[in-house]
Amino acid sequence: MSLRNWALLVFLGAIWGGSFFFARIAVAEITPLALVMFRVGIAAAVLQLWLAWRGPSFRLAFPMAGSFFALAILNNVIPFSLIFTGQTEIGAGLASVLNATTPFWTVILANMLTADEKLTWTKFAGIGLGIAGTAVMIGPGLLAGLGGPIWAKLALVGAAVSYALAFIFARRFKKVPAPIVATGQLTASTVIMIPLVLIIHGPHGLFEASLDVWAAVFALAVLATAFAYIIYFHILASAGATNTSLVTLIVPASAILLGTVFLSERLESSEIVGVGLIALGLVTIDGRIFRRR
Template identity: 35%
Template sequence: MNARDFAMLLSLAALWGASFLFMRIATPAVGPFVTSDLRVLLAGAVLWIYAALIKNQPKLGQYWKEYFILGLINAAIPFAFISAAEMNLNASLAAILNATTPLFTALVAWGWTKEPLNWKKVMGLLIGVAGVSILTGWSPVPIGNKIVYSVGFSLLAALSYGFGGIYASRKFKGVKPLDLAIGQQLGAGVILLPFSIATIPNKVPPAEVLYSIAGLSILCTSIAYLFYFRLINNVGAVKTLSVTFLVPIFGVIWGSIFLHESIYLNTLVGMIVIFLSITLVTNLLPLKTKNNSA
């Protein structure tokens, strides 16, 4: 990975980490459905304009049903769940919980595509459960029902991302990444629209909320997707996956700087334990067995 690609990787992590900051600001004012719907509709429009500027007009008709399904499980559900979770969770905790996505992806792959779970993956999953327990249970902050529900929403969002990743890999072979990104955002926008209309606030939100939604849409979704797909083309999917470790770090940093969120010992320990579990599940930590196979 050269310096330019590494800078792009850091930028991607910083942008995706900032999404939890923006959701924490916007959601209490306009609700999870409006926040999520504006995010995907604006992002889809910006990506479409970008495609037109580079003369790469998207072709969505052939897979329109699949785009609705992908938009549901890889954008509408996880975005709404994370936004709902951040009604009660701080941005730092939400960002770290979202890092469990590779763990759920491994489970979905095992149940759906019969991809085997070797001992490293099983160990990684168990360690991941321990990390979530440390993150949420070993905390100086009282844990009430709202916090428990919100943690559940965050984990369900990660599970939905797991289904979305496997579905996309099976249904969209040969589809241009830009078409895939646009189709997903617009499909999610249509699905979320009735829920968004039903919960639209009765007053204009303050300026910082509007800025947060704009940042969430343009920076954390449109531009971030362009960085993501460029990295996959330049350095491959495995190296791009390392962004999983960087996003929570930036989520904690942005939450601490801009929202003055406290960083407790359990936050750091839980994050490290979850990172360890991800390295095992994604085979980024090469441990040898007796027959030198993983």
């Protein structure tokens, strides 16, 4: 993977570092399915306005409408619903660790389903180091959250598997501009979620939330969804499914580092060790240093 793609991957991880925090705030007052609807709906509207202003034309998405609906189910509807539901019972720390298993599932499924992204020992070792680093970094917070119900943990694992399948499925959009793919996926997700939420919950009380919660919802939708997915699909088109999935290893580290830089939170020794293990895992997967030696 090129240095430019590594830089974009780290930047994407920094953006998604706050997504679990925003989600934890939002699910306190908004049901998980309604939160998914608001997240994808607001993000889709923002991207539609962006395309209308800057282009390219959204008409490029029409011939692949069916594929966009499939991508929406794998990359938004299923994982967002499972993550938000799981986070009603478990903390953000454990949720981020379980989400960090996404590259593990991606490399296994890519090895089975693709011809050009095969499993290597460096990938396997690097992903293992990354997951271990995430667990060490969360430390006591992870241990405190281990007592949650098993269904909530399985929901997060299911989300990771769904993300892995989405990474592989999205390879077919390589020749489509990233803003079109992001907009097509989120628009299809919105079309799915609106009737689903209305059937299950009805319209009553959907918009009854505090200003702090709505601020978290808009941050989740605009920054961590609309903008982030443009970067995501750009990396995926040039670096492949397995490499792009490594962003889930960066997310927990970026969340902690952002808190240290902007909120003056103290950086614990376990967090330093965890970030170091994640960095070592990414370097191992990249393999550039080992090849030079």
